[in-house]
Amino acid sequence: MENFQMLMQGFEVLFTFQNIGATIFGAILGLIVGAMPGIGSLAGVALLLPLTFRFNPTTAIIMLGALYYANMYGGAFSSILLGIPGDGPAVMTLMDGYPMATKRNRPGQALLTSNISSFIGGTIGMLILTFMGPALAEIGLKFGPAEMTALLLVAMTSIGWLVGENPTKGLLLTMFGILLASMGMDTLSGSPRYDFGSIYLLGGIPFTPFVIGMVGFSQVIKLMGERHKENKVVVNKLTIKGSMITGHDFKRMLMPALRSGFLGTFVGVLPGAGATTAAFMGYAAQKSFKSEEPLGSGAIEGIAACEAANNGAAAGAFAPLLALGIPGSGTGAVLLGGLMMWGLNPGPLLFTNSPDFAWGLIASLFLANLITLMIAWGVIPFLIKILSVPTKLMIPIITVVCIVGSYSTSNSMYGVLIMFISGMLGYVLTKCEYQTAPALLAFVLAPLLESNMRKAFIISQGSLGIFFEKPISLVFMILLLSIMLFPIVRPVLVRLGLLKKKVK
Amino acid sequence: MKKHVLFIALVLIAALATPLFAQGGVEAKSAGFVPSKDIEWIVTSSPGGGSDIYTRIITDIMTRLNLVNGQTFLVTNKTDGGGEVGRLQVSRVTAGKIADHTLLTFNSGDHAPMVKNTANRIENFTPIAVMAVDKQLLYIGEYSKYKTFTEVIAAVKSGKNVVIAGSKGDDIATYEMLVKELGFTQNQIAFITNDATSAAITSILGGHVDLVMSKPAAADQYVAAGKLVPVLALANARFTGNLAAAPTLSEVGAYANVENPIWRGVVAPKSMSAEAAAFWSSAFEAVSKSEAWLNDYINKYKLVSEFKNSVQAKAYMEKFEADYLKSLGK
Known part of the structure; x- marks a missing residue:
């Protein structure tokens, strides 16, 4: 209850004209920045940071917090409407969001689903942050290299659910994703890998251009083949009312959103894992639950699962940042830099030394969450008009968006080149019925897995025992083994009469 | 005003x-x-x-x-x-x-x-x-097995392995100088490279490594909160303020000081x-x-x-x- 009182004090700090203005401004800017492909929360916060030096620190962080937060909403817009992920976490939203908007002709509902589940996920994350923040941060600390390795191995098995109908092709692309991710400087020793003598490749394949190309630009190439087709999407529901979801839709969305909200918050707290990882895990986890329509075909459950997870993670990431001064993501690191420039010392003493500031920030997250939901809801009718633009006009527009997005990740043409190459690759792969999702998931998880596994082996002097000695990693290892062995053991269990035969 | x-x-x-x-x-x-x-x-x-x-x-x-x-x-x-x-x-x-x-x-x-x-x-x-x-220092955390750097050296000599976490670049170079001066191998005192010092501090706060290498600024708050304690100054002279308690390497034993100015x-x-x-x-x-x-x-x-x-x-x-x-x- 003490925390609740502190939160109320936080709201007192927040409810000044200036701070609410800052929240609204941050939220609007965050939506825009999030919706622009390539310019994610990291760039948004980094660009705004120098502007805020003249503000008082509380107002400044409230604005940046709101921006960061709203960004998680905005990312889904371009995913759903254009088929280009607005930022990393929105990649998975695309898997169901884009089909739902185009094939099922329910763009308003897709956007609304994403907004409401973002709100649910975010609220769960913030409540957990409010009541258990410091405790949660301590739990996050327990996840050292060994525990993270075990958790990531379990997460990697979820690729099995993403491979689709042809496991060989899925596995092939998983391996391909891992290989691509291993390019660049080795994280532990700093020695170059697969750089082929190019200094650009020394830095590896940048994630954002790769993803924009793989799923966004490949889409453009596909559209080029269909440019003379009549635009099938008839947008006649341009009002808020027309994009309302039904009670049945809400029921379908609620459970995945709740589950993912918790899962996402937890992933957000873990060191090194951010909103992107959370969204992937949330989506993969949904595969093991029932969805009314198959995931990937425009299922509401799919959108809800990843949007709730990434917003939960965004809130969860504040727990280690505020309680311990440890940034959970790149954006967190920039915020941390900001805190130091304002003369605050983020770290274990922040809650004690600057309670106004810490709780003001948490309160602003609640407000930003609500405001963003309202704004996002309001703009849906205007946004879905995009879908009525004829394909032949959309092609150059999306291409420009793809180019700008991939250019802005490192301010160079290198990103654009990567985007074009991976776009063509993505097109060919999709044409040959390879699923690109496993490659993307492997690309996100493999570097984390590699560095954690190698750290664990340095600690254990190369012994595998470390994964079985520590209780948390032991649990994950048992889980991993049971997931892996289940298909083998299943026929035996069936024969022994312990398990019923799978009904297809 | x-x-x-x-x-x-x-x-x-x-x-x-x-x-x-x-x-x-x-x-x-x-x-x-x-x-x-x-x-x-x-x-x-x-x-x-x-x-x-x-x-x-x-x-x-x-x-x-x-x-x-x-x-x-x-x-x-x-x-x-x-x-x-x-x-x-x-x-x-x-x-x-x-x-x-x-x-x-x-x-x-x-x-x-x-x-x-x-x-x-x-x-x-x-x-x-x-x-x-x-310049850098070595710190111990709440869960560290060793309380001073003398204990660390004794433990390594008795056949134990010690793990230091740190950041990339400069930290690796300093670590290599330290191991060389102590006359140990890189297996006896191992080093884990993290992307940033904050990640290294995370791993010692969770008790996953024995020591952490950090510059004064990144560790400051944790020292103030008592979560990290400096045990060795990687410099030719001691630091001041709340870091003054950490000895240099020559004070710990018959070694030369290790200093790698960044x-x-x-x-x-x-x-x-x-x-x-x-x-x-x-x-x-x-x-x-x-x-x-x-x-x-x-x-x-x-x-x-x-x-x-x-x-x-x-x-x-x-x-x-x-x-x-x-x-x-x-």
């Missing part, structure tokens, strides 16, 4: 420092260079990181003290290829107006990987200044004119002597202010490169 005080303080600083700048200005003018267009300043790491903050604070002070003839700084973050692309680009700027208006943030943490992974060398740049140096500097394209280089060198000197630099940067980030002008910086960076190449066996 606060603003007034700040304003008055600034005016005072400006007034006190004016003779200095005037001198610098006269020198620069007589040498015939003043900035006449926007200044492009390249930073090869991400916005918000240590190098970025360092750069933006300097640009802010230079603008406030009116050192650059009212011109604007355009700070560009070029992170491709781990920063190598940006560094190569600066080294290749052809002589002329652009070369005289281009600067690059250059630290020991940039210099070492550049020399290790590419053919680019300091001779392709014009060193402008070294602004500050930093410097923050600025370089320009090789093709920058001598007049421009002299102008920039004196502009940076003015920054390093300003009150704002001490308060907003040096004291806040607990660094040691150590200014080296263009000539001194050149010798310093060349020596750093030669030493590093030797340690690589190149």
Whole structure:
């Protein structure tokens, strides 16, 4: 209850004209920045940071917090409407969001689903942050290299659910994703890998251009083949009312959103894992639950699962940042830099030394969450008009968006080149019925897995025992083994009469 | 009220420092260079990181003290290829107006990987200044098995393995120097490279490693909260303040002190004119002597202010490169 009182004090700090203005401004800017492909929360916060030096620190962080937060909403817009992920976490939203908007002709509902589940996920994350923040941060600390390795191995098995109908092709692309991710400087020793003598490749394949190309630009190439087709999407529901979801839709969305909200918050707290990882895990986890329509075909459950997870993670990431001064993501690191420039010392003493500031920030997250939901809801009718633009006009527009997005990740043409190459690759792969999702998931998880596994082996002097000695990693290892062995053991269990035969 | 005080303080600083700048200005003018267009300043790491903050604070002070003839700084973050692309680009700027208006943030943490992974060398740049140096310490956490560095040495000698967590670049070099001086192998005392010091601190707070290597600034809050305790100063003399309890290596036993100064500097394209280089060198000197630099940067980030002008910086960076190449066996 003490925390609740502190939160109320936080709201007192927040409810000044200036701070609410800052929240609204941050939220609007965050939506825009999030919706622009390539310019994610990291760039948004980094660009705004120098502007805020003249503000008082509380107002400044409230604005940046709101921006960061709203960004998680905005990312889904371009995913759903254009088929280009607005930022990393929105990649998975695309898997169901884009089909739902185009094939099922329910763009308003897709956007609304994403907004409401973002709100649910975010609220769960913030409540957990409010009541258990410091405790949660301590739990996050327990996840050292060994525990993270075990958790990531379990997460990697979820690729099995993403491979689709042809496991060989899925596995092939998983391996391909891992290989691509291993390019660049080795994280532990700093020695170059697969750089082929190019200094650009020394830095590896940048994630954002790769993803924009793989799923966004490949889409453009596909559209080029269909440019003379009549635009099938008839947008006649341009009002808020027309994009309302039904009670049945809400029921379908609620459970995945709740589950993912918790899962996402937890992933957000873990060191090194951010909103992107959370969204992937949330989506993969949904595969093991029932969805009314198959995931990937425009299922509401799919959108809800990843949007709730990434917003939960965004809130969860504040727990280690505020309680311990440890940034959970790149954006967190920039915020941390900001805190130091304002003369605050983020770290274990922040809650004690600057309670106004810490709780003001948490309160602003609640407000930003609500405001963003309202704004996002309001703009849906205007946004879905995009879908009525004829394909032949959309092609150059999306291409420009793809180019700008991939250019802005490192301010160079290198990103654009990567985007074009991976776009063509993505097109060919999709044409040959390879699923690109496993490659993307492997690309996100493999570097984390590699560095954690190698750290664990340095600690254990190369012994595998470390994964079985520590209780948390032991649990994950048992889980991993049971997931892996289940298909083998299943026929035996069936024969022994312990398990019923799978009904297809 | 606060603003007034700040304003008055600034005016005072400006007034006190004016003779200095005037001198610098006269020198620069007589040498015939003043900035006449926007200044492009390249930073090869991400916005918000240590190098970025360092750069933006300097640009802010230079603008406030009116050192650059009212011109604007355009700070560009070029992170491709781990920063190598940006560094190569600066080294290749052809002589002329652009070369005289281009600067690059250059630290020991940039210099070492550049020399290790590419053919680019300091001779392709014009060193402008070294602004500050930093040193590291080893800390233990709440769950650490060993309470002093003497205990660590004893444990290793009795056959135990010790793990140190730290950041990349400079930390690895310091670790290698330490292990060499102690006469142990890299298996007996292992090192885990993290992307940032904060990640290394995370792992010791969770009790996953025995020691953590950090510069004073990154560990400051944890020391104040009692979560980290300094056990060894990787310097030739003890630190001050709440870090004073940590002994240097020579105090621990019959070893030489291990010190690997981490410097923050600025370089320009090789093709920058001598007049421009002299102008920039004196502009940076003015920054390093300003009150704002001490308060907003040096004291806040607990660094040691150590200014080296263009000539001194050149010798310093060349020596750093030669030493590093030797340690690589190149």
